[in-house]
Amino acid sequence: MSRDSRNDEDFSSQTRGTGIDRRKLLKTAGAGLVAGALPWNAGGEPIRPKGGSLAIASSNGLGTVAEAVTWMGKKVRPVSAAVRGVAGVEADPDDLSVGYGGLPNEDGVVQLDAACMDGPAHNAGSVACLEGIKHPAQVAELVMDRTDHVNLVGKGAKRFALEHGFPEEELLTDRARQIWLKWRAKRSGDDRLWPLGDTDPADPALQGEARPWGTIHCSALAPNGDLGCCTTTSGLAFKIPGRIGDSPLIGCGLYCDNEVGSAGGTGRGEAAIHSGGSWLVVERMRSGDTPEEACLFALRRVAKQAYRQSRWQPTLWDGDRPGFGLTFYALRRDGLYGSATLRGKPGDAKFAVCDSRGARLEACAVAFPIVAS
Numbered sequence: 001m002s003r004d005s006r007n008d009e010d011f012s013s014q015t016r017g018t019g020i021d022r023r024k025l026l027k028t029a030g031a032g033l034v035a036g037a038l039p040w041n042a043g044g045e046p047i048r049p050k051g052g053s054l055a056i057a058s059s060n061g062l063g064t065v066a067e068a069v070t071w072m073g074k075k076v077r078p079v080s081a082a083v084r085g086v087a088g089v090e091a092d093p094d095d096l097s098v099g100y101g102g103l104p105n106e107d108g109v110v111q112l113d114a115a116c117m118d119g120p121a122h123n124a125g126s127v128a129c130l131e132g133i134k135h136p137a138q139v140a141e142l143v144m145d146r147t148d149h150v151n152l153v154g155k156g157a158k159r160f161a162l163e164h165g166f167p168e169e170e171l172l173t174d175r176a177r178q179i180w181l182k183w184r185a186k187r188s189g190d191d192r193l194w195p196l197g198d199t200d201p202a203d204p205a206l207q208g209e210a211r212p213w214g215t216i217h218c219s220a221l222a223p224n225g226d227l228g229c230c231t232t233t234s235g236l237a238f239k240i241p242g243r244i245g246d247s248p249l250i251g252c253g254l255y256c257d258n259e260v261g262s263a264g265g266t267g268r269g270e271a272a273i274h275s276g277g278s279w280l281v282v283e284r285m286r287s288g289d290t291p292e293e294a295c296l297f298a299l300r301r302v303a304k305q306a307y308r309q310s311r312w313q314p315t316l317w318d319g320d321r322p323g324f325g326l327t328f329y330a331l332r333r334d335g336l337y338g339s340a341t342l343r344g345k346p347g348d349a350k351f352a353v354c355d356s357r358g359a360r361l362e363a364c365a366v367a368f369p370i371v372a373s
């Protein structure tokens with residue numbers, strides 16, 4: 001069978017033959033909600049959530065979702081609650097994938113991407129390749145609220161941030177610098193040497209990944225059904241200077257439509273861009289998918305595209321599954337939520353959620369499960 005002749009069904013589930021029934025993997029999260037129900041009532045009006053405030057995030061966002069719910073309890077709009085929620089991760093030197101302490105580009109410079117989207121106004125703002133500003137999501141929120149633009153990049157984004165009183169700060173921590181120096185020493189073709197007496201090939205926080213991804217996405221739902229979201233990242237480690245990932249691109253690293261729901265992604269940004277991933281997740285929810293089904297649908301589309309692309313870039317495909325990581329998170333207007341990741345052992349990948357039951361991690365569904373033989 002040629003690559004291009006494979007249809008959606010060929011990518012529908014790698015669970016076939018693994019003894020796992022994908023339907024059983026689909027769970028209905030959110031107490032009292034019916035999976036598959038459209039987020040509108042019979043009159044076509046969006047239905048209201050049954051619970052109070054709710055927020056979901058990537059697994060590094062346990063504190064973020066709790067913060068976002070607290071802010072919504074104080075009547076802060078969901079998009080601002082999400083932006084405030086991610087601030088702690090942006091300022092955390094131990095998170096190597098976001099804000100201060102994030103891994104730099106190939107020149108050793110930390111360049112940050114972030115975006116936010118406000119459901120009620122259907123408005124968005126973003127910054128990309130922003131240097132020296134610790135809280136890019138807050139700058140993105142100002143782009144949304146104080147300009148008629150959506151995207152600001154590089155020097156223009158920085159000038160805009162400085163004009164609005166953000167302090168300029170060095171974002172490269174010593175730890176991130178050491179990791180970058182080792183990465184550079186491992187590159188062949190130049191005269192850089194490995195540090196003397198150092199045999200450790202990588203920082204344990206990199207979890208064996210030579211060039212890790214990492215990001216935080218947060219989607220937030222207020223009790224009246226209003227939605228908002230934001231995504232913030234230092235992007236792919238050691239990227240080419242000027243590379244823009246999916247996080248600041250509306251429809252790719254995040255998307256929200258107040259009539260339907262909110263979604264975002266973390267992982268290989270190029271795949272979320274090629275697929276319009278977050279937009280696709282929201283549109284699938286509009287058609288009646290549960291959040292988890294919508295995430296799985298988008299991931300299967302990503303897989304199909306990666307298979308074709310692997311003709312030119314073989315590392316994108318690994319045996320019978322995509323060779324990279326990508327996770328989508330989705331929150332429907334009625335309070336149903338879910339997440340799915342592209343590949344991995346079932347139960348390994350988690351996402352954060354906070355509602356009236358408090359903040360916790362839940363398991364993501366897996367589009368292409370790796371099951372121990």
Ligand code: ASP
Pocket residue numbers: 097212213214215233234235236244245246247253265266267268269270
């Ligand atoms: N999606 C981000 C990017 O490609 C990185 C990540 O989420 O890990 O820039």
